[in-house]
Amino acid sequence: MAAIGRILFLALLCCGLALPASAKIEYSDSQRDTIIELVEQLEQRHYSKLEYDDTLSSQHLDAYIDSLDGSKMFFTAADIEEFQQYREMMDDQLPEGNMDAGYAIFNRFHERLRTRLEGVNANLAETVAAMDFTVDEYYDLDTDERQWARDQGELDERWRKHLKNQVLSLRLADKPADEIPETLSRRYRSQLKRVEQYNSQDVFQIYANALTELYDPHTNYFSPRRSENFNINMSLSLEGIGAVLQAEDEYTKVARLVPKGPADKQGELQPSDRIVGVGQGDDGEIEDVIGWRLDEVVQLIRGPKDSTVRLQVIPAKSKTTDERKLITIVRNKVKLEEQSAQKEVLEIPNGEDTLKVGVIDIPAFYIDFEAMRRGDKDYKSTTRDVKKLLQELQEEEIDGLVVDLRNNGGGSLQEANELTGLFIEYGPTVQIRHSSRRVWRDGKRLKSDYYDGPLVVLINRLSASASEIFAGAIQDYERGIIVGDRSFGKGTVQTLTPLTEGQLKITESKFYRISGDSTQHRGVVPDLAFPSLFDTEQIGESALDHALNWDQINSVRHRRYDDLSTVLPHITGLFEERSHSNPDFVYLEDQIALAAETRELDRLPLNEEKRLALRESQKQKALAIENKRRVARGEEPLASLDEEDEASDDDEEVDSVASADTEAQNDADDEEPDVLLTEAGNVLVDALVLKQQRYAANVREKD
Known part of the structure; x- marks a missing residue:
């Protein structure tokens, strides 16, 4: 996605000493050696x-320019024409350690950037005061097709509208008018300070990654400082709230939530939400973080256990930047026992009977390697925990099992293989193909007891990597029915390689299912698809530029435990019949349709009255969807969505130092029934009943 000064706002990765305004950034001898190694x-x-x-x-040049100025707000057409001299030269220069092209382009960008920010900030109060929000004009959201500006005058016009959109967003977010100029001034002063702190490591990393990410999005160069900050900059995992963040445009965006972490348990922060402000404690001032470096936002969000942080976010579903939501989260560490697999029993009506469906929720594929190496016989792992829970559920005489892998981003490959072994007698589970084209297979090598009861696996768009290996194996063996959403599609394996300066994370292998299908890009396609609010253009491997394609290799001989093709059409028909009359399913589908409609917006009015009308129209559509569900459920309709928010606020006042037991009870009381999990249970019961009916019919035929 194109973005205004993408690198200015999101990837000011390393703060060095401030440079004089006239200084040109140059590369070092060690960086010369590093780029030679990297290309090799x-x-x-x-x-x-x-x-x-x-x-x-040629692609490297385009990617590099795009990473610097994706929204075409700094360079002019004349600059771009000048850069064309490098188009087919860089592949000759880099293997020899020559990075003159990359640094020349960056120094031009650096000059344009500093000049623009100084100019914008020089007369900001007067500029804001002169804005007329009754004029009919529009701010373009889709900049991908935008042409390079012919001259500085055309760039000035783009910046005029950009600044006007920022002011209008703050006005509509109820920012007092007299505070808006200073808010923006602080934002631009902060960005200018970061511009002045660019150093050679910053430039090298941007230039190198413009090349590495043409190979695939998971191949990245890490500068020495970024290597030291591995947890922040590579895994991007935050202690404190339990979220995985990434930088996008000038915002800090939520990539995913750590299962059972503070943010996940609090329930309001969602994937693709954009964090625009951070406040400390219950009443600390919200600090504007638009344009901040990712690691600086991380430091602001982190804090002592049991302390409070408040996040101001633009919700993922919002197309405009006007809508703001304040989310209060009590910091904590993700506890191992909360990351562990958990069980419950659903009671699913079936005519006059009630069937018991066991559920095992697996948030991650974990293993305590340290305890295992120490020889601790009771070390924790996904498979060990699931095996114990499965035995307990069987003692409760469940009629079938749902394995819930929603939001499970993966983890230990060993555990994905071991877990599959609990549901098959023996056989391969995964194939791994190296860049040498050598294929290695893993799986359950010895026959042993396994759970052979009815099985459903529930996945969603955030089920990735090891989750996809498990779900894919269950599907290939026809051992169970896969339901939910198409999975993430992360089917590659990376290794870290030290370089003269920094490290290279490089994709060397791909995962393949025993059917020969890759999990890469396509993910696991469910046998029965549930409605999903995840935007596949924003979330998942297929949303990433230059992601490796899906492909196939030879399949591996394997047993098929069932012929699901004989029952899936009937099960799908029953599901569709239920979902049409299920208010919660209809609600999900209506929300998906509204989100798709919102994504079609490609420009925003800069006329305040029209902007308010657009926002009110979206609110009314959301209210109509909510009331349609409430009426279908026999509940009173709302006069406005604010009613629901106020009711939620009254219900959710929780003492931040409450005991774990009280917190868990509050969570249980506040949670609505999980409609997707319940439907997974219904699918399992449908499959069980159909098989019983067919078995009975076969017996009668033989008699």
Whole structure:
């Protein structure tokens, strides 16, 4: 996605000493050696076997310019024309350690950037005061097709509208008019300070990653400082609230939530929400973080256990930047026992009978390697915990089992294999193909007892990696029915390689199912699809630029435990019949349709009255969807969505130092029934009943 000064706002990765305004940034001898090594590693070891030639050099130039100025707000057409001299030169220069092209382009960008920010901030109060919000004009959201500006005058006009949109967003977010100029001034002063702190490591990392990410989005160069901050900058995992963040445009965006972490348990923060402000405690001032470096936002969000942080976010579902939501989260560490698999029993009506469906929720594929290496016989792992829970559920005489892998981002490959072994007698579970094209297989090598009862696996768009290996194996063996949403599609394996300066994370292998299908890009396609609010253009491997394609290798001989093709059409028909009359399913589908409609917006009015009308129209559509569900459920309709928010606020006042028992009870009391989990249970019961009916019919035929 194009963005205004993408690197200015999101990837000011390393703060060095401030440079004089006239200083040009140059590369070092050690960086010269590093780029030579990096190109060699990419050509020799990357799975795709791409050669850095004229074609890739041309793409590298485009990617580099896009990473610096994706929204075409700083460079002019004349600048771009000048850069064309490098288009087919960089593949000759980099293998020799020559980075003149990359640094020349960056220094031009650096100059344009500093000049623009100084100019914007110089007369900001007067500029804001002169804005007329009754004029009919529009701010373009889709900048991908935008042409490079012919001259500075055209850039000035783009910036005028950009600044006007920021002011209008703050006005509509109820920012007092007299505070708006200072808010924006602080924002731009902060960004200018970061611009002045650019150093050679910053430039090298941007230039190198513009090349590495042409190979695939998971192949990245880490500068020395970024290597030291591995947890922040590579895994992007936050202690404190339990979220995985990434930088996008000038915002800090929620990539996913850590299962059972503070944010996940609090329930309001969602994937793709954009964090625009952070406040400390219950009443600390909200600090504007638009344009901040990712690691600086991380430091602001972190804090002592049991302390409170308040996040001001633009909700993922909002197309405009006007809507703001304040979310209060009590910081804590993710406890191992809360990350562990958990069980429950659903009671599913079936005619005059009630069937018991066991559920095992697996938030991650974990294993305590340290305890295992110490020889601790009671070390924790996903498979050990699930095996114990499964035995307990069987003692409760369940009629079938649902394995819930929603939001499970993966983890230990070993555990994905071991867990599959609990549901098959023996056999392979995964194939791993190296860049050398050698294929390695893993699985359950010895026959042993396994759970052979009815099985459903529930996945969603955030089920990734090890989750996809397990779900794919269950599907290939036809051991159970996969329901939910298409999974993430992360089917590659990376390794870390030290370089003269920094490290290279490089994709060397791909996962393949025993059917021969890759999990890469396509993910696992469920046998029965449930409604999903996840936007596949924003979340998932297929949403990433230059993601490796889906492909196939030879399948592995394996047993099929059932012929699900004989029952799936009937089960799908029963599901569709239920979902049409289920208010919660209809609500999900209506929300999906509204989200799709909102995504079609490609420009915003800068006329305040029209902007308010647009926002009110969206609120009314959301209210109509909510009331349609409430009426279908026999509840009183709302006069406004604010009623629901006020009711939620009254219900959710929780003492931040409450005991764990009280917190758990509050969570249980506040939670609505999980409609998708319940429907997974219904699907399992449908499959069980159909098989029983067919078995009875076969017996009668034989008699």
